[in-house]
Amino acid sequence: MRVDLPATLFDRLWDSHVVKRRADGLSLLWIDRHFVHEGSHHAFGQIAARGAAVARPDLTFGVADHYVPTRGRGGPVADASIARMVDQLSANTAAHGITLFGLDDPRQGIVHVTGTEQGLTLPGLTVVCGDSHTSTHGAFGAYAFGIGASEVAHVLATQTLWQKKPKRMRINVDGRTAPGITAKDIMLTVIATIGADGAAGHAIEFAGDAIRTLSMEGRMTLCNMSIEAGGRCGMVAPDATTFAYLKGRPFAPEGALWDRAVEAWAGLAGDPDAAFDREVNLAGGDVAPTVTWGISPEQALPITAAVPDPGRIADPVKAAAARDALDYMALAPGQALQSVAIDRVFIGSCTNARIEDLRAAAQILAGRKAVVPGLVSPGSSLVKQQAEEEGLARIFTEAGLEWVASGCSMCVGMNGDTVPAGERCASTTNRNFKGRQGPGARTHLMSPAMAAAAAVTGTLTDVRRFA
Numbered sequence: 280m281r282v283d284l285p286a287t288l289f290d291r292l293w294d295s296h297v298v299k300r301r302a303d304g305l306s307l308l309w310i311d312r313h314f315v316h317e318g319s320h321h322a323f324g325q326i327a328a329r330g331a332a333v334a335r336p337d338l339t340f341g342v343a344d345h346y347v348p349t350r351g352r353g354g355p356v357a358d359a360s361i362a363r364m365v366d367q368l369s370a371n372t373a374a375h376g377i378t379l380f381g382l383d384d385p386r387q388g389i390v391h392v393t394g395t396e397q398g399l400t401l402p403g404l405t406v407v408c409g410d411s412h413t414s415t416h417g418a419f420g421a422y423a424f425g426i427g428a429s430e431v432a433h434v435l436a437t438q439t440l441w442q443k444k445p446k447r448m449r450i451n452v453d454g455r456t457a458p459g460i461t462a463k464d465i466m467l468t469v470i471a472t473i474g475a476d477g478a479a480g481h482a483i484e485f486a487g488d489a490i491r492t493l494s495m496e497g498r499m500t501l502c503n504m505s506i507e508a509g510g511r512c513g514m515v516a517p518d519a520t521t522f523a524y525l526k527g528r529p530f531a532p533e534g535a536l537w538d539r540a541v542e543a544w545a546g547l548a549g550d551p552d553a554a555f556d557r558e559v560n561l562a563g564g565d566v567a568p569t570v571t572w573g574i575s576p577e578q579a580l581p582i583t584a585a586v587p588d589p590g591r592i593a594d595p596v597k598a599a600a601a602r603d604a605l606d607y608m609a610l611a612p613g614q615a616l617q618s619v620a621i622d623r624v625f626i627g628s629c630t631n632a633r634i635e636d637l638r639a640a641a642q643i644l645a646g647r648k649a650v651v652p653g654l655v656s657p658g659s660s661l662v663k664q665q666a667e668e669e670g671l672a673r674i675f676t677e678a679g680l681e682w683v684a685s686g687c688s689m690c691v692g693m694n695g696d697t698v699p700a701g702e703r704c705a706s707t708t709n710r711n712f713k714g715r716q717g718p719g720a721r722t723h724l725m726s727p728a729m730a731a732a733a734a735v736t737g738t739l740t741d742v743r744r745f746a
């Protein structure tokens with residue numbers, strides 16, 4: 280007979296990392312992996328000011344991603360302030376003995392792509408980084424979450440963090456999705472259903488057949504956007520797909536250690552009778568290729584739908600938000616989404632720039648031409664190399680798209696990788712608020728295949744037309 284209460288996966292991860300509980304409800308958690316990037320210089324400044332050392336440089340990893348230029352790599356960084364940030368990361372990591380995947384390292388990439396492809400993120404670990412999309416790493420059954428600058432300093436100095444335990448939420452996507460439906464479509468549908476704050480205060484666990492059948496890339500896309508649903512983190516219980524992805528990765532355990540690790544990871548699932556504070560159920564079969572029409576990720580609809588009419592939205596807050604969105608996005612109520620002309624595409628970001636994403640986009644673009652300009656920025660330098668070896672890069676350039684180096688790029692409008700004011704971009708990223716990709720830029724979020732289809736037709740397009 281079991282004497283302890285049934286536990287969810289999240290309960291297990293939490294309990295196994297608590298070092299100390301405080302009367303006010305906060306717990307001190309042990310942190311297994313800490314990623315730092317160029318933006319982490321404030322935190323290094325804070326520990327320097329206190330004369331503190333980095334407690335566990337062996338568990339801390341640096342990645343240059345947010346500010347790195349995607350062109351002219353191999354030479355010096357032209358922009359002086361960006362060069363300073365990149366240099367500062369190199370200096371701080373060198374001074375503290377931290378492994379760095381720097382600007383010119385062949386493993387460089389967006390931290391959430393590089394960290395996972397290196398096998399640094401493993402099931403059962405706590406993973407933090409000063410970036411909200413750290414939730415991505417939860418795809419491995421890790422408790423992974425973004426932290427603020429002073430928390431980064433706390434982790435640097437102590438390898439621990441004070442946290443309040445989030446509530447538990449399970450999102451079940453049952454049944455199979457139709458062919459061509461991706462994790463991005465599932466997640467945009469989830470966010471449209473529960474709202475951009477629908478998971479506020481909760482740790483999300485994704486479950487159900489439609490999730491189980493996703494690749495690791497797909498699971499990372501889901502968990503990446505947990506934050507766009509307001510969640511503290513997202514996770515998928517580890518399984519054979521997880522282990523197959525991890526086996527042989529540079530930092531993954533090897534030999535007898537690997538066997539022991541897999542045995543332990545296989546036991547990480549939650550108890551079947553464990554209770555969640557909230558459950559949401561979706562039918563995988565109902566998920567269509569989905570795009571956003573507005574300025575919040577919850578303003579998303581199947582591609583076959585029309586732009587909503589704010590006059591028909593009963594909730595006054597949502598109606599006002601829709602009016603504001605249509606005004607910014609220059610869309611008319613009732614307009615068919617597939618009639619919306621786009622000016623540009625962006626295939627990239629920590630959400631959708633892994634090899635599987637690039638393959639999906641290339642499959643649509645092969646032998647075709649893009650009728651609008653566009654940028655493809657692989658999620659990491661290793662993804663870039665692989666895509667070049669597989670001939671994907673050639674497909675993109677022959678279609679007329681620009682193939683550049685890895686970084687946050689047009690996801691955040693860095694280094695001139697911006698969407699000009701008033702232009703409309705079909706984008707594989709995760710955020711579509713006003714001005715995200717540049718002042719006055721209009722963003723439609725979608726999957727890589729959908730972005731590729733939009734590039735070919737010049738309008739938002741149902742990718743199933745290309746099946």
Ligand SMILES: CC(C)[C@@](O)(CC(=O)O)C(=O)O
Nearest residue numbers: 318345409410411412425691
């Ligand atoms: C630094 C910024 C652009 C960020 O990566 C920050 C974050 O996610 O915390 C983002 O995607 O909004």
Ligand code: SF4
Nearest residue numbers: 412628629687690691
């Ligand atoms: S790719 Fe975009 S969402 Fe991801 S970390 Fe960079 S800026 Fe943030």
